[in-house]
Amino acid sequence: MQTRAAILWEPRTEWSVEDIELDDPKAGEVKVKLAASGLCHSDEHLVTGDMVLDPETAALLQLEQFPVIGGHEGAGEVVEVGPGVTTLKEGDHVVLSFVPACGRCPACAQGRQHLCDLGALLLAGRQVGDLTSRHRSKGGKDLGIMCCVGTFAPYTVVSETSCVKIDDWLPLDKAALVGCGVTTGWGSAVNAAGVRPGETVVVIGLGGIGMNAVQGAAMAGARHVVAVDPVDWKRDKAATFGATHAAASIEEAAAKVGELTWGANAEKAILATGVATGDLVAPMMALVGKGGRGVVTAVGPILQEDVKLNLFDMTLQRKELVGCIFGNANPRRDIPRLLRLYEEGRLKLDELVTATYTLDGVNQGYQDMREGKNLRGMITY
Ligand SMILES: NC(=O)c1ccc[n+]([C@@H]2O[C@H](COP(=O)([O-])OP(=O)(O)OC[C@H]3O[C@@H](n4cnc5c(N)ncnc54)[C@H](O)[C@@H]3O)[C@@H](O)[C@H]2O)c1
Ligand SMILES: [Zn+2]
Ligand SMILES: [Zn+2]
Structure with missing residues (x-):
């Protein structure tokens, strides 16, 4: 069929919205008519080059990252199923999980679907079943799809492993948020940070990820949730998601946290800035006290290795610095669970x-x- 898509032909250019050809789904794949797609910062990393492999590594992996259809936070309706699809039928409503979950690799089998082996294909842009493409430009060029889904298009073809079936009465243009931002942010607090009742938590960066870390920390029972962002209205808005305090910078947050905890400092801090840079790590880790944990959810430039960190402090105060992908969630359990909380008025979408x-x-x-x-921001179709 013919449809349209926002394509990035190369880094440091604009998204180009063009007509494309979309093939029928092959074995294990479905065609999805999308209702909406969130604009997550991770697609912006393709534009800036932060998430772009160097040519040598790309060649080694036989991976062509561009041109690519962006978007990885979508929801819609299954309109066609390919051969052998057993878990979905036409008419089903689905959230597209930005990490596929095969259900049978070692990570999935351990209940760590965010680490599914198929995640190795997130930047490959091809179908996970046979590594070929269903999307083609007008000029006949194969198009990649961001995170195996490519939601900047009214229609896409994806593996059934990328789909999580949801109740059909839920608004798809809100459910889309749970395909990345909500699950990632909420899980950064609830799973990766492991926030416990009574703790003090600092969330740095209040975008689609950070604001959900705020609501996750509040829901987990944090006593203080300190929301940090240089943008005034986002700090004000954080209160509606459960923040108890706000600060315009990490330095300002450090003073506030010191005061609030009588010098003991926070139990947890979560980095959710637009870009993770090495200079942010030492100040983040200085916010947490003895036995505290810092969570890096923000994505750093792919080749960056330099990090500021006081190792003396880390060792002697037994601090933990951990990474976090997709909120360390299990999409097949957590996406329906988060949507249930939304239906019951407990989770804000x-x-x-x-x-x-x-x-x-x-x-x-x-x-x-x-x-x-x-x-x-949300694209609606
Ligand atoms: N780990 C994962 O699985 C995962 C998933 C999705 C997104 N991400 C990453 O999470 C990050 C946030 O994504 P988003 O969509 O919320 O981005 P966003 O651009 O919507 O929000 C980022 C916020 O950080 C603020 N900020 C920037 N520098 C700051 C600083 N020094 N101190 C405090 N606040 C600062 C900005 O003002 C903005 O409000 C991105 O790096 C994105 O790629 C990670
Ligand atoms: Zn995302
Ligand atoms: Zn798996």
């Missing part, structure tokens, strides 16, 4: 969407992200 765009407005959406205008 509506308030996260601060602007909607058409597909043609994708570049405007990212410009608004850069200017700090959105918690989450």
